[in-house]
Amino acid sequence: MADSIIKQYYDALGKGKLLGKKCKKCGAVTFPPTTACKKCGSNEQEWIELSGKGKLLYLSHGMAPPPNPRFAEIAPYAYGHIKLEEGVFVQAIINGVSIDPDTLKSYYERGPVDVVPDIMEVKGLNVLAFKVM
Amino acid sequence: MGSKLREPVYILGVGCTRFGNLLETPEIMGLSLHELAAQAAQEAMADAQVDPKEIDAVFLGNVTYPTSLLPATYSQVADWLGIQYKAGVHFDAACSTTNVGITMAATGIAAGVYDKVLVVGLESTLSQPKYLSPYERTTIPTEEMWLWTDHCVGQAYSVPQGYDIFPTYNGINALGYCRKYGISLDELEHGLFELCRTRRLHGSLNSKAIRQETLEQEAKRMGFDDPWEFWNSRFNPHVAWPSRLYSVVTPADGASAIVVGRREGASVSQPVELKGFGISVMDLPWYGDDPTVMPIDTHSFKKAYDMANITAKDIDYLHVHDCSHIMSICVAEESGYLPKGQGLKFAEEGRLRFDGDKPMSTHGGRHAFGHAWAASAGSDTYEAVKQIRGMADARQIKPFPKTAVIHTHGYAMISTVLVLNGGN
Numbered sequence: 001m002a003d004s005i006i007k008q009y010y011d012a013l014g015k016g017k018l019l020g021k022k023c024k025k026c027g028a029v030t031f032p033p034t035t036a037c038k039k040c041g042s043n044e045q046e047w048i049e050l051s052g053k054g055k056l057l058y059l060s061h062g063m064a065p066p067p068n069p070r071f072a073e074i075a076p077y078a079y080g081h082i083k084l085e086e087g088v089f090v091q092a093i094i095n096g097v098s099i100d101p102d103t104l105k106s107y108y109e110r111g112p113v114d115v116v117p118d119i120m121e122v123k124g125l126n127v128l129a130f131k132v133m
Numbered sequence: 134m135g136s137k138l139r140e141p142v143y144i145l146g147v148g149c150t151r152f153g154n155l156l157e158t159p160e161i162m163g164l165s166l167h168e169l170a171a172q173a174a175q176e177a178m179a180d181a182q183v184d185p186k187e188i189d190a191v192f193l194g195n196v197t198y199p200t201s202l203l204p205a206t207y208s209q210v211a212d213w214l215g216i217q218y219k220a221g222v223h224f225d226a227a228c229s230t231t232n233v234g235i236t237m238a239a240t241g242i243a244a245g246v247y248d249k250v251l252v253v254g255l256e257s258t259l260s261q262p263k264y265l266s267p268y269e270r271t272t273i274p275t276e277e278m279w280l281w282t283d284h285c286v287g288q289a290y291s292v293p294q295g296y297d298i299f300p301t302y303n304g305i306n307a308l309g310y311c312r313k314y315g316i317s318l319d320e321l322e323h324g325l326f327e328l329c330r331t332r333r334l335h336g337s338l339n340s341k342a343i344r345q346e347t348l349e350q351e352a353k354r355m356g357f358d359d360p361w362e363f364w365n366s367r368f369n370p371h372v373a374w375p376s377r378l379y380s381v382v383t384p385a386d387g388a389s390a391i392v393v394g395r396r397e398g399a400s401v402s403q404p405v406e407l408k409g410f411g412i413s414v415m416d417l418p419w420y421g422d423d424p425t426v427m428p429i430d431t432h433s434f435k436k437a438y439d440m441a442n443i444t445a446k447d448i449d450y451l452h453v454h455d456c457s458h459i460m461s462i463c464v465a466e467e468s469g470y471l472p473k474g475q476g477l478k479f480a481e482e483g484r485l486r487f488d489g490d491k492p493m494s495t496h497g498g499r500h501a502f503g504h505a506w507a508a509s510a511g512s513d514t515y516e517a518v519k520q521i522r523g524m525a526d527a528r529q530i531k532p533f534p535k536t537a538v539i540h541t542h543g544y545a546m547i548s549t550v551l552v553l554n555g556g557n
C-alpha cells in the first residue's frame with residue numbers, strides 16, 4: 001500500500017501532532033502537507049512537526065445546519081483565522097467560545113490572542129480545532 | 134508565456150434566462166435543464182445573427198452534478214440546439230465557468246482553429262431531478278446544496294475540518310476591512326445596508342433578476358416603515374457575524390450563453406471586443422495576514438490589464454464577484470476602480486448605482502440578480518455587453534460605457550477577469 005500524505009496527516013492528528021512538510025530546496029513550510037512545496041514547487045520535502053502554537057487573528061462563526069453533516073451536532077460553531085508560529089495560516093473551529101455578537105465583538109476589539117490545538121474526534125475523523133489559551 | 138491574442142476576438146451575441154427557481158418562477162417554471170440552456174443559447178445565437186450550423190464548437194459548463202445529472206452535458210444539449218457533428222466539451226470553473234469558457238473560445242479563435250464558438254453555462258442550485266424523472270424536480274435543502282457546492286473547495290483538509298464559506302468569505306474579511314481602514318462596526322453595518330439597497334435597486338430595474346423588490350418595498354411588505362429597522366431585524370440574521378443574510382448570495386437556477394467569434398463574416402452590427410483576460414487560481418487559504426486581499430486577484434487583474442493595455446482609470450463599468458458584498462468592495466478596491474478603504478463610503482453616497490460615477494453590478498449582482506453557479510459569470514458578461522450597446526433599459530449607464538471589466542471568483546478559487554471594449 002502506498003503512503004498517503006493525507007492519511008498520515010490525519011493519523012498524526014490522532015496522536016496530538018500537527019505534521020507539515022519542509023522544503024529541502026527553499027526551506028518553506030507547507031501546511032497541511034501536500035506533494036509539492038507551496039512556495040517553490042519542489043517535491044523534495046521532509047516531514048516536520050509544527051508546534052501548533054498560533055495567534056487567532058479574526059473570529060466569526062459558521063452556519064447551522066452546517067454544510068458538512070459531520071458537524072451537525074456542534075454547529076453553529078466559532079470559526080477563526082489563525083497564523084501559526086511557523087508563519088502558515090489555517091482556518092479552524094475554535095472550541096469554547098460563544099458566538100453571540102457581544103462575545104465575537106470583544107474578541108475583535110481585543111485583537112490577536114494566543115491559541116493552541118484542541119484536537120477532536122468527530123464521527124470517526126480527527127479534526128484540528130483550536131482553543132484560546 | 135504569450136500574453137496577447139494573436140487575432141482580435143469578439144463577443145458577437147449574448148443570452149441569459151431569468152434567474153429564479155425552476156419550481157416557482159413563471160418564466161422558467163417547469164423547464165428541464167436542456168430547455169433552460171436552449172433558452173439562453175438561442176437568445177445568444179439570435180443576438181449574434183448566427184445560424185446554429187455556423188457554430189464550430191460548443192463549450193458547455195455545469196458545476197453541481199447532483200442537481201443536473203448531466204456530466205457530458207454538451208453532447209445532450211447540442212442536439213437541442215441543432216448543432217451536430219461539431220467539437221464540444223463539458224467543463225467547469227465553478228462560478229467563473231462561463232467567462233473561463235469565453236477565454237477558452239478566444240484562444241481557439243485567435244489560434245485560427247475555430248471561427249465561432251458557443252459558450253453555455255447552466256445550473257440549478259435549488260432543486261434536483263425527482264427520482265430520476267426527466268421532467269419532475271424536487272427542492273433541495275440549503276445545507277445539501279452547500280455540501281455539493283463545497284466539493285469545489287479543499288477536500289483534503291478544509292471541508293472535512295469544518296470549513297464554512299460564510300466566515301471565510303464574509304465575516305473574517307469584513308473584520309479585516311474594518312481593522313485595516315479604521316472603520317467602526319457601526320459604519321460597516323450602515324455601508325453594507327446601503328450597498329444592499331443599491332444592488333436591490335438594480336434588481337428592481339431588471340426583469341431577469343431573481344429579486345425584483347427593492348429593499349424598501351420588502352421592508353414595507355414585512356411591516357417595517359423604516360428599511361434600516363428591517364435590516365437590523367430577525368429577518369436579516371447574521372450568517373457569519375458581522376455579515377448578515379442580505380449581504381450575501383441568493384442561490385438561483387438559470388442559464389447564460391455567449392457566441393464568441395471573429396469580426397470577419399459576422400453580420401451583427403454591435404460586436405464587443407474581448408481586449409484581454411487574466412486567470413489566477415489557488416486553494417484555501419485564500420489570504421494571509423490581510424483578509425481583504427486575495428493575491429490571485431492582484432495577479433488576474435494585472436494579467437488582464439496588461440493584455441488589454443489598459444489601466445484601472447480606463448474602466449467605465451465594473452462588475453466584481455459579489456456573492457459576498459464586503460468581498461466585492463475589497464476586490465473593487467484591489468482592481469483600482471475604487472480607492473482603498475473608500476468602497477463603503479462610495480456605496481453610502483450612491484456612487485456605485487447605475488446613475489453614479491462608479492457604477493457596479495448594474496444587473497443586481499449575486500444578491501439581487503441571483504447566483505446560478507456556472508451560469509453567473511455569463512450573466513455578468515451579458516449585462517456588460519448590454520450596457521456597452523446602450524440596451525440596459527431603465528438601468529442604463531450614461532454615457533454608455535466603452536470599457537467594461539468583469540471579475541468573478543470561481544469556487545475555489547478561480548479569479549477571472551475579462552476586459553471588454555466596444556460602443557461608439
Ligand SMILES: [Zn+2]
Binds near residue numbers: 038
Ligand atoms: Zn520550496
